[in-house]
Amino acid sequence: MAFLIDRRVSLLIALLAFSQVASAITSLIDTGPAFVFEFVNLEQADRLDTDKTGDKLRELIVEHRKIRFGLLEDPPEPLQQVRRERDMVRKYLRSRGYYDAVVSLNKPGAEWVFRIDPGALYTISQIDWIWPEGVQHPEPAAFGLRKGAPLQAESILEAQKAMERAAEAENCLLEVRSDYRVVLDQETQSANVSLRIFESPQVRVGSVSLEGLESIEEPVLRKRLELKPGDCFKRQALNRSKTNLLKSNLIASVNEQLSLSDEETEVDIRLNLTERNHRTVKAGVGFSTDERFTVKTGWEHRNLLHGGERFGVDLTVGTFTQKLESELILPQFGADRQVMTLSADLNREDRDTYFAKDITLGAILSREVNAHWLVSGGVEFKVSEVEDDGEEESYALLSFPLSVTNSTADNLLDPTRGWVVTGQVIPTFDTLGSGTRYIKLIGSGSLYFTQEDWSGSPTLALRAASGILTGALGSTALLDIPSDERYYVGGGGSVRGYEYQSISELDEDQEALGGRSFTEFASELRLRHGSNWGTVYFVDAGYAFASVTPEGFGDLLMGAGFGIRYYTSFAPIRFDIAWPLDRRDDVDDIYQIYLNIGQAF
Numbered sequence: 001m002a003f004l005i006d007r008r009v010s011l012l013i014a015l016l017a018f019s020q021v022a023s024a025i026t027s028l029i030d031t032g033p034a035f036v037f038e039f040v041n042l043e044q045a046d047r048l049d050t051d052k053t054g055d056k057l058r059e060l061i062v063e064h065r066k067i068r069f070g071l072l073e074d075p076p077e078p079l080q081q082v083r084r085e086r087d088m089v090r091k092y093l094r095s096r097g098y099y100d101a102v103v104s105l106n107k108p109g110a111e112w113v114f115r116i117d118p119g120a121l122y123t124i125s126q127i128d129w130i131w132p133e134g135v136q137h138p139e140p141a142a143f144g145l146r147k148g149a150p151l152q153a154e155s156i157l158e159a160q161k162a163m164e165r166a167a168e169a170e171n172c173l174l175e176v177r178s179d180y181r182v183v184l185d186q187e188t189q190s191a192n193v194s195l196r197i198f199e200s201p202q203v204r205v206g207s208v209s210l211e212g213l214e215s216i217e218e219p220v221l222r223k224r225l226e227l228k229p230g231d232c233f234k235r236q237a238l239n240r241s242k243t244n245l246l247k248s249n250l251i252a253s254v255n256e257q258l259s260l261s262d263e264e265t266e267v268d269i270r271l272n273l274t275e276r277n278h279r280t281v282k283a284g285v286g287f288s289t290d291e292r293f294t295v296k297t298g299w300e301h302r303n304l305l306h307g308g309e310r311f312g313v314d315l316t317v318g319t320f321t322q323k324l325e326s327e328l329i330l331p332q333f334g335a336d337r338q339v340m341t342l343s344a345d346l347n348r349e350d351r352d353t354y355f356a357k358d359i360t361l362g363a364i365l366s367r368e369v370n371a372h373w374l375v376s377g378g379v380e381f382k383v384s385e386v387e388d389d390g391e392e393e394s395y396a397l398l399s400f401p402l403s404v405t406n407s408t409a410d411n412l413l414d415p416t417r418g419w420v421v422t423g424q425v426i427p428t429f430d431t432l433g434s435g436t437r438y439i440k441l442i443g444s445g446s447l448y449f450t451q452e453d454w455s456g457s458p459t460l461a462l463r464a465a466s467g468i469l470t471g472a473l474g475s476t477a478l479l480d481i482p483s484d485e486r487y488y489v490g491g492g493g494s495v496r497g498y499e500y501q502s503i504s505e506l507d508e509d510q511e512a513l514g515g516r517s518f519t520e521f522a523s524e525l526r527l528r529h530g531s532n533w534g535t536v537y538f539v540d541a542g543y544a545f546a547s548v549t550p551e552g553f554g555d556l557l558m559g560a561g562f563g564i565r566y567y568t569s570f571a572p573i574r575f576d577i578a579w580p581l582d583r584r585d586d587v588d589d590i591y592q593i594y595l596n597i598g599q600a601f
Helices: 002-029 050-069 078-095 153-169 218-222 235-247
Strands: 035-039 102-106 112-117 123-130 178-185 190-197 204-211 251-260 266-275 279-288 292-301 310-318 321-331 338-350 355-368 373-388 391-399 402-407 418-430 437-450 459-470 517-529 533-545 557-567 572-580 592-597
Touching: 035 050, 050 078, 078 102, 078 112, 078 153, 153 178, 153 190, 204 218, 235 251, 235 266, 533 572
Parallel strands: 035 112, 123 190, 204 266
Antiparallel strands: 102 112, 178 190, 251 266, 279 292, 279 592, 292 310, 310 321, 321 338, 338 355, 355 373, 373 391, 373 402, 391 418, 402 418, 418 437, 437 459, 459 517, 517 533, 533 557, 557 572, 572 592
16 A cells, blocks of 8 residues: 555656646746637538647747747737737638638737637639640649648648659659649639649759868768769759768768750759868766766767778766777778778776676677668677676676667657667677676667647657577576676666666665566657747656566566756757656665756657
């Protein structure tokens, strides 16, 4: 009973704190007079979802207030402000097909009332598709616009973009331009729509030149181009080539010059490049109640040998961990999509459960199979001294890590759609003859769903991970495995609310022993409040088991909490507070705090 009460109290505290913070952020953003929407005369607008439309209009007005007036600047007079917002309401309704909508204002009490009479929904009565002579194109049904459909701006713009994509895919047009025209008929409450692709010469690629290079070898960058002499000219291929050059981190800007031949059959491409400063110094700081402060600094050279090679050194100094890492990345190693990574690390960890010092050397070859698949494999050699429970052991571990990753996530630091699935196999044995040998098998996956049309543009993020650690014959005992090689659960990147690496079986001193297997789950609901602010509510669970395979869900410890996000142009700044829902006496603190950059997963 005490356990249930403790869990309910923790959840209540988290929910109350979350609601207070969300309310405070919303009040900061929602600058200006209070308002409500009133929809009237809906007989002709039976297809209008008033609840959804009202939520969308409120989001538009709140976002407009923040962008135009800012959080610290005084807004204009209330009447002037709501009149501008009335025009926004009218424009939005027209974009949804309600061209006869009437929006009036009145203020019977403390709130301004937007009284909306949407009128009839206009439909498409006729569609004209206009193509230049000789341009190949699919049938109109491929563009998704049909007669009788609602006259919505979004549908017309999507059809226009589809026409442009089709024109480029099936032709060699020097330039793909289009426009559309809508003629309204108020008597029939319908419209004639015409969409047109403009004429342009069909050309092939002549010469491709790179100008402005100073220290980068030209062949390194040519491998990133998707257009070669003789190819059918594709504007999108040219744009992807420019993007590939910028993604190399070697180029600061790319400007194109196109020269059409006199016969208008070939186009010469000249790319004027500006090299980036290839050296970077970086520094950062993080904080959590379990890890305390962590300071990180580093130096990187992105063109060490004039072929796009990246060499970096990073120093991390924390309360419990100090690490010096160096890495040399060789792009296009043996093939265009292959990367060789050579690394050397020095590490010192002083945990409650163990003390370890190690040197690790590694060589990993990665291959990008396509836009979504990445495979890698290599070798690592780790020499370590580990002190555990007063006993000191030395190891010289040779491992052969292999991994496969499939990713469709739209952003590494702030994913909102797609998934990331990774599988790892790491055979390891001790070269000092101790007989220690084991295989690590680890699988993890994350899913992201976003509903932009809903209030707050909620993102549901889910994560699961599990791993086993077994001897070559399935016989390696837990205590035969080096302490720093066991699985541990808990902390900011695992189960929030518990100290780092604290969730496993405990020894007589109430310190975590680690495990030969583990299971983790995490779920987050992320809400946006304007362009820069957001809130997150999360529940995590996990455990590191002494057995070779996870023993089930009954032993999992749960944590819950909320967070605040401040979205920058680079990545969100993350602040989380979490409570352990299965708090262990004399082991777990009441709460944990985390401050970092990027989403938790």
